[in-house]
Amino acid sequence: MSISKLTTDKVKERADIVEVVGDYVPLKKKGQNMWACCPFHGEKTPSFSISPAKQIYKCFGCGKAGDPIQFVMDIEGIGFAEAIRHLAKKYGIEIEEEEEQTPAQLQEQGERESLFIALNFAKDFFVKNLKTEEGKSIGLSYFKERGFTPSIIEKFDLGYALDGWDHLLKAAKESGFQEDILLKSGLILQKEGDPTRLYDRFRNRVTFTIHNVSGRPIGFGARILTKDKNQPKYINSPETPIYHKSDVLYGMFQAKKAIRDKDNCYLVEGYTDVISLHLSGIENVVASSGTSLTEGQIKLIKRFTNHVTVLYDGDNAGIKASLRGIDLLLEGGLLVKAVVFPDGEDPDSFSQKVGTQAFQDYLEANSRDFIGFKIGLYQDEIQRDPIRKAELIREVVQSIGKIPDPIIRSVYAKEASGLLSIEEEIIHSELNKALLKVQKDQFQRAKQEAEDEQKLEELLPIAPVELSMDEALLIQEKEMVRLLINYGWEKLDQDGLHLGQYLLDETEEIEFRTPIYRKIWSTYRTKLSHGEVPTYEYFLETGDAEIKQEIIGLITPRYEISNYWHDKHQIFINKESDDLTQTVYKSILRLKRRMVQKMMEDTKQKLKLAEQEKVGEEGVFELQQIYFELKKVQVEIDKELGIVIG
Structure with a gap:
């Protein structure tokens, strides 16, 4: 018998990475993350990082990485189902078993995703309504009176529900949505005494989209703009399979x-x-x-x-x-x-x-x-x-x-x-008398400063290591994917150009050589072509085991700069996020430089073979021309990057 998807979903929602890992090893907070000595291999200096915000762990020593469920699987040496049972017991979640999924159960599993899609449609519908004559004169006018800028309206997916009984209902049905999904999502209501009469829940109100932590719309709040004693000032989406008010905070x-x-x-x-x-x-x-x-x-x-x-x-x-x-x-x-x-x-x-x-x-x-x-x-x-x-x-x-x-x-x-x-x-x-805080603070402060000194030493430049061309290219491809996953949703200009779109546009003719990065890059491009900007959460939820492992490594920083350098010593250290446009531009150039160098290396090998096989002066001359053209490209890129080669 297998564990139901509902039970698995409940465990995923409840399990906290800090609590789960903390049951096995002592944790210490450093910066935004928690750290510990890795329980999977012997070490004296902690290299096992736990991110409460991202709900993942990553060991920089042995490479182990995953979420709370994966940690239990690794630490206990058990399978997925046993890990779910372990965590369900820890969090008091009742386990529902199922022998095999019936068509009805499969339909229930798909219902959650259908609700997400319906609510996203409603969000887009309300946002577009602001461009209608009614939306401009009422909804947009209200937002402007409140001082809300266009960027803020876009940031929070603010919108307007038209004055009418069933504008959203009609639009949704024309787009193929079923009435039962619209009812379960809380977007429409049934008239009392006549279940066949359906109408919009939100009418003649400005709308505030409620997102989950991953950014997907899960509900709405709506404010009336007229003074009507028979109407509440705000109405909100009801509880649904994907919207639990007690677990959500607006913004x-x-x-x-x-x-x-x-x-x-x-x-x-x-x-x-x-x-x-x-x-x-x-x-x-x-x-x-x-x-x-x-x-x-x-x-x-x-x-x-x-x-x-x-x-x-x-x-x-x-x-x-x-x-x-x-x-x-x-x-x-x-x-x-x-x-x-x-x-x-x-x-x-x-x-x-x-x-x-x-x-x-x-x-x-x-x-x-x-x-x-x-x-x-x-x-x-x-x-x-x-x-x-x-x-x-x-x-x-x-x-x-x-x-x-x-x-x-x-x-x-x-x-x-x-x-x-x-x-x-x-x-x-x-x-019951606690320890004196002053002594504890002094101890912790001295220890923190010592750790910061050690961390700064670790950040100092080290002697370069000679890499092969393939290794250098792999590192640069990895860096490009890291920037895409960590900052792809950031906007680079006032026109709303996402960093991810810029990266993809500038590398359109480049084929990644490393399979895992090529796969991630291709998936990102596909999602973006459908109007979605995927975050790392998307890859963690939908990717295979190899992609999940790689994504966790890409989003987990090995070091963090302590606030002490700024707050106490007034030492300012630039971060890559301070100027993302420049950071990404240089990374694109470095990738292209590695690609050009690889092509030059391949061309040199072809020249050697051509000379050995005596293919003729014309063939050799053609390869020489290709090599010198590639060399010109490299020189131009080197100039842009500030690289001087004698």
Whole structure:
């Protein structure tokens, strides 16, 4: 009996690479990733990298790589099904068995993909509606009033649902979509009392596309623009097989890179709050979309950072009612800060009121850790009422007790002691006395600086190694594919030219010699020709074992530059992403140079054979001409690359 695909999908969604690997080896955070000594081969210096954001591992010593399921297979020496059972047990997932798949079961498996396709169609439909007369006068006009730029509208796939009962329904049916898929996706509804009457869920509203972490549309939020007491201001997609509200945060797809880079996540309430912060140059922001925080959403944040800053509207009563969310964040192992806006303001209104720079300065100046923030909310009450102060002390201690890290608990206990004027020993007795943070910090800081010194030495240039022409060409092809997979979706100019399209255009006449890179390159070209810009997630989900192994190696950096060089020593190190246009241009030239050198080498071999076989002066002369033309091309490329050869 085999395990059902539903069970496998649940395991893939729940399994966290850090938790799975952490069951076997101790992990240590360095930069954005976790590191350990590889459990698959003996080593003293950690070379086993775990990426919480990408949910993969990679050993730079032995080459082992994969996702949580692959790790269990490797470490336990078991097959795929046994690994699924192992992880299902760990996460409390009920295992569903199936002897063989019936046509109905196969249809159910295809339903998820059909829902993705239908929702993507709806997203495109809503976006195109902004170009209609109605869309321009109502939807686009609203976005412009809010200060949303064309690039922001495109970035978030903002759109407009036309005023009418079934515009989307008709368009979808004309494109071949079945009514049952449209119903299951939540895009259309059945009229009460008459199931045969179908109509659009979203009508006469601006639409906000909700993406999953990979960027695929999974639902919509829609805002009405007229004042109608009989209509809610916002309506949202219902729960579907691919949209579970408790596991989704609005804007995470657009924010995940910035959250990793900034090592902090701003948490707001609504769609427009997220977009307004992007307009203010702050991209590491997500929204709970007006719902209470859930364990799934907290785990999603933790995949990218351990730091959260909650942004609250200027309404004390509302803030006090939502403090439960901070306790959940603390319980999830996150380090929490908070910012409160002036009375009557929210992130959206305040950012528009004061402008980009003043808004960023305000966030910096008013960010407080959760202890100072929570006590400050009740400062007036506790000064007037000793009983209320006692209650607040208990509430604060309860919040600190939710923090899993004993060292952080100790620090907050000390801070609470000072702010509440209570003996620290009382708080420590309830928290079982943690180690002193100052000593721990000094130890960790000294150790980190030593590791950074070692890392910088490892980054210094080393003596070049002589490579064969084939080896050099393989390395350059690998570099091109690495740039394509890591940055293909980036835009190089205002016209929206993707880096991936530029790479493919510039290498159209080049045939990759390495089979695995030729296969990846060809797959990328095919997807791009269909209007899709594939990310590394696409290859990890759909590629074969060889491609997955290669992709993991391409997206996992061996080293990261510590923030200490910039923050403490003011040493600025350029990154390849600082000027992608130049980086890619030089890489294309280097690939072409290697190709030309390979052709020159092949031509020289043909010349030797021609001279040995005495094919005649005309044949030799032709090969000589080819060689010299290739040499001219190499010289031109060398000049462009700044390579001087005597």
